[in-house]
Amino acid sequence: MSIKSYALSFILFYILVFSLSSLFAYMDVQKLNDNIVKKNLSSGKAELIKAIEQLVTEHKLIVKEFSIWDEVRQQLDTPEYYSYWQTHRLLKSGKLPDFFIEASIYDEKGNTLNKISTITLPDTISTNNIKSYFKIVNNKIQLIIISPILKGNTGEKTDLIVGYLATKSIILSQLKRVKQFNHIWVDSIKLKLLEKDHIEIKQLIDYLTFDIKENTESIHISNHIKQILLKNTLILVAFALMFYFLISYFLSRPLRQISNYIDTLENQPELQQGQDIDTQFHIHELETVKLSLHDYQKKLQIVYSNLDEKNQELWELAHHDALTGASNRRAFEEHWANISKIFSESRCHVSLILFDVNQFKSINDSYGHPIGDEVLKKIAFAIQKVLRQGEKIYRIGGDEFSAILYNCTPEEATLIAQRCQAAINELSFASENIKEPIRASIGVAHNDIHNSSSISDLLWQADIAVYSAKKPGQSNIVTYSEKIKNISSTILSTRINNLVFDAIETGSNIHMFYQPIINLINDKIDYYEALLRIKDDNDIIAPGKIFQLIEAKKLDYELDIIIFKQIANDLEQGKIPSETGVSINVSGPSIIHSDIVQQLSIFSPYLNNYKIVLEITETSLITNIDQATESIIQLKEIGFLIALDDFGSGYSSISYLSTMPVDIVKFDISLIRQLEDEKQFSIINHLANMIGETGHLLVAEGIETVELKDKIKYLGFNYAQGYLYGKPSPLIKQ
């Protein structure tokens, strides 16, 4: 919910609460009014009762006073003139107020002194129970008061009663005239009945109706309170609206602006300063937040700017070869991916030129790496100079460069390649003391503008072309064509490529075959040589093809790591029989790799129970003998045995053997086959004797016959390997 919604909810809730409390207050006021009305009614009734009682008392006093009048007693003494007195004297004497409309005197027995027709008072009265009472006649109240007449005229109770006096007085008009009423409207006092003979004094109130005066003060207060409640409610509503407006204006609006600003920042982090919130907020904290945001945004922009610079630098570093200044392989791959995308559908000419420095390894080995580096720098510089505007040179391998040419016919591309070759050829390496000429093999591939998919083929086409250019007798510039397509079935075979690459990346399709190596003393299997096989469905790719590809792609180390893992897995699973061992081929690039010792340490757990031999070719040893020697020494310390593989296949000097820390020398099959020849037999015999005498164990490959076996045994070989003892095959867990 938004703050406005919260504010609105709060205000509505507050109004509700206040309204309810006002309603309760209003109801209380109403209740109070009702109570006041009830109280007024009660007070009015009490007031009326009191007024009646007072009036009765007053009338009684008048009657009492009247009863002691001399002339009243005179009537008892001389009743013969009572009629005259009654008629002429009684009411005219002024002794009774005019609201006394009748009076009558009775003797001590309660009999009237004389019955007079105009008098409605009773002729006789009960002397036992003298009580005053009311009478309703013709809807008028009459008060009948009966009072004793005392003989002594003293007014004292001890005085003898000599007669009685009855009076009739009117009450209602007297009430209205004489009495002041605070609670009732005097004119509203009415009788409920028209006639009633006898009503006790205290019962009269039951026969009266009256209207209550409204308590003007309480009504005024009540109305005032109601007005206050109404005013307060109106003020509250007004304040609530104002509060809502203030919240909206001072809080919600700025917060919304800040929120929008943050949203904008989220979508456009590079927002410029001109797009800041330009409104001045009235709430200090919000203004502070706004300014902080602006400040933060400015700093963020600086950070972005720095980041851009760093990114650019990083990009440059990531995409450039530090040595030559040329773009690196990553840049090439990215550029090539873009090229593939852009030009796959177009009819533009695209050419790819690959450069491979001939014999660069030898230069490195002969002159050292710093000189090799200088060679590469000069070549890169030379090629870049030849390339046209916008075209770049990429260093895609140790001694490999490439260039991508656009809108360039095959002829033009070839021309550029030739110019590049000329530039390289013209380079002088006198300062590096390199005497022999340095050349580069150049492969050129063009796309077929009539075949949209041909762009993706340029890579391998150029690869084959450069591979072809390296062949002896070939021109140093080879343009890919159908003619050279089948030069290397291995390299061409995309399927093999894919399988090998998959095997390296995921380990899939890799199967280790093991060929036994026999101890010639007891003809028992001493250990097995682990041999790589990659399956293509049910077929097995020829190992030669694999290593040709691996070597061409320089993936020796990566492949070895996978193989190590596979062998270790077989050891773990117990596929390799106990009390035997395993011989593992380690490529030249792997043995000089800085991490090789660590990678091979996965076999450490098996060294106690297995004989583990690392087979290293002599060529790999020659390439970097110092590094190789260091690694071999470390591996030997761990417990590995080192075998020099393919001894005799190359042109290695026998002097190496004296310095090489190898345990086993494995004679190449080409040497063993030469044992058939007597001359060769003698040489090999001497060689074997010489090597054996230096403490090396000897292994003979390719033993397929018993005769051959006997010969090598005779020659002092310790171990024999060959079809005679078993072909390479998978081992099954015993």
Place this chain on the structure above:
Amino acid sequence: MFYSIIKIIIFIIVLLSFFITPAIGKPVNLKISEKITANAEYYLGDKTKPSILILHGFLLTHNFPTVKRLAESLHESGYNILTPSLSLGISLRKKSLACEAIHTHSLEKDVQEIALWIQWLQKQSATNIILIGHSTGSIHLAKYLSQHPSEVIKKIIFIAMPDFNSSTYSNQTPQLKKEAEQLLKINNHSLHDFQLSYCKQYPSSAENYLSYLQLSQENLVQALDKIAISKILIKGSIDSRIDQHWSNQLSQHNVNVINVNGANHFFDYEHEFDLLDIIENILNEK
């Protein structure tokens, strides 16, 4: 200091005033007839001093101020004072009788009541009685004394005795008298509205009415002549009910007329003291 002393003195005087009781007459009832009891006030004084009967005027009571003040003053001088109220036919009458009231009384009954009171005084061992009447009360006393001469009655003082039938205040007429006489002739005892003295309506029987009409100048003078004791009339100079003719007539019939200058019929105000002084002087005379 001075004012403090004055204050203390005033306080003491006020305090003492609570202990000074005015002369209060003792109520006395006297049965006149079977139904009627008359009432009076008796102020017991020095036994060696004369007893004085003071009678009120027409239809009044002994509480009439002129009578009351005189009685109290004389009592303070040591006299024994009796101030009866004529019952006028009403037992224990307390108030003056209105003209319009029924008048059942007569002159004879009034005189009879006076006689009974004189007897009552004598029963109180009064041997020296002086009669003082005010206004018509003087006439009643004169009538009584003329009919009942007594040795114990030593003096009779008339205060403002009017000419009952002939003064300017008298409303009785020869015509009314005639009517009354006719009624009496036919033995009609019912009430009739007559006029008598200052009453313009006077309900009375003819017989009773006529009894008061006896009080003519002639009859009064005759009655006075029958009185042998000292007779003194004290009159106010501005009392319109006693004209010079009547005053002279009384003087001629051995009534010592004392005129009080400025006094009215009731001797109000300062003339109250003049009246008292004169009566005291008269009483002191041997």
